[in-house]
Amino acid sequence: MRFWGHDSAIEASFFIDEGALKQIQPSANATESGFLNAFDCNRDLICATAARKYVRGSRGSYDLLAADF
Numbered sequence: 475m476r477f478w479g480h481d482s483a484i485e486a487s488f489f490i491d492e493g494a495l496k497q498i499q500p501s502a503n504a505t506e507s508g509f510l511n512a513f514d515c516n517r518d519l520i521c522a523t524a525a526r527k528y529v530r531g532s533r534g535s536y537d538l539l540a541a542d543f
Contacts (some may be wrong), residue, residue, distance in 0.1 A: 490538040497540040
């Protein structure tokens with residue numbers, strides 16, 4: 475699942491894979507709606523993890539994997 479974050483006028487793209495979503499919510503159904511629900515229910519954790527991986531001016535896209543959680 476791809477999502478975007480903003481740092482002032484800078485936009486960064488993030489990708490969280492299925493393994494990461496299953497790591498943070500093991501009961502998530504392995505369907506599109508199940509993964510969307512897992513993302514919505516864990517948005518604060520996902521955003522905090524994305525903020526830790528983000529490096530201003532470094533690159534345009536970041537991958538969030540199960541090991542990041």
